[in-house]
Amino acid sequence: MSNRVxxxxxxxxxxxxxxxxxxxxxxxxxxxxxxxxxxxFSSRLEAEECRTAWMAQLSATQCAMHVRAQRA
Structure with missing residues (x-):
């Protein structure tokens, strides 16, 4: 599953x-x-920082789901 941010x-x-x-x-x-x-956000920089955090969170979630699927 791919997420777009x-x-x-x-x-x-x-x-x-x-x-x-x-x-x-x-x-x-x-x-x-x-x-x-x-x-x-009042600046694009703040929004880009938030975007980066969302991408990291979603990546970590996808990785954890992949590991669980391999163990099953």
Whole structure:
């Protein structure tokens, strides 16, 4: 099973109220298999760091599932 982890940008009314109130006109979100996970980030760098963490977590989960399948 393959998972897709992406960073997407949201602009305008897609930006959460709190970020808009702080003057943000764009934000970035992490999508796992097309679904938003977690919060909106005020910088792409933060979102990319979160994406990296998601990819590591999903990789570890897949590895553990593979090991269990081999033992069965």
């Amino acid at each position: 992406d960073v997407a940008v949201m602009i305008g009314s897609g930006v959460p109220k709190g970020l808009r109130a702080a003057g943000q006109k764009a934000c970035w979100v992490v999508l796992v298999n097309g679904e938003q996970r977690g919060t909106a």
